[in-house]
Amino acid sequence: MFVLDSRLQQDTLPIGNFPLCRLLLSNDAQYPWFILVPRRAGIVEVFDLAEHEQALLWQETTLLASVLKEVFAADKLNVATLGNVVSQLHMHVIVRLRDDIAWPAPVWGKHPAVPYTAGQYAAVIERLKPGLAGAFEFEASL
Template sequence: MFELDARLRGDTIEVGDFTLSRLLLMNDARYPWFILVPRREDVSELFQLDEKDQQQLWRETTFLAEVLRDTFGADKMNVATLGNVVAQLHMHVIVRKKNDDAWPAPVWGKHAAQPYEASRTEELLARLKLVLPSSFRFVSDRS
């Protein structure tokens, strides 16, 4: 049974689910920083997913990156799996702008996180509702 890593759970805001992956928002208002976590048990590396899931993760990642680029006017999209701190397989999809607080360095470890205010989170989620497919299940839509 899939269980989200405690560190991811503590550092993020749950957005909802694609076909394979749980979509999380990193709770750092400096950057539109999203994380996709395949809902599979005991997976820490891409190659541990079967071929179908690998392809689905890549589809979700590239779709999300394109939507975020267009929605937030990115200068560059950063997409990465690292797993040095959190072993559970997760894909970072981060909107970068040349004037952001960390540019051109990576966003992680650069500054302490600046948590979202509730109103800003709601605004961001409302923007996503306009651009994500109807098959996406937002947390707020779950019954």
């Protein structure tokens, strides 16, 4: 049974589900920072997924990335799987702007997180809805 790692649970806000992945928003309003987590138990590396799930992970990642590039006018997208702290497989898709607080350095550990307000969180969801319609199930409460 899939259970989201407690550190991801603690540091993110829920958005909804693709067919394979749970989509989360990192609770740091300084960057549009999204995290895809395959809803499979015991998955640590991409190769732990079945081949068709590996392809689906990449399809969901590229769909999300293309929507984010357009919606947030990204100068660059950072896409990575890192598991040094949280071993549960998760894919970061981070919108980078030349004027963001950490540019051009990586976002990790540069500045303390600034949590989203309820209004900011709702605004991010609304911006995503047109681009993800049909391929995605938003949380019922959003």
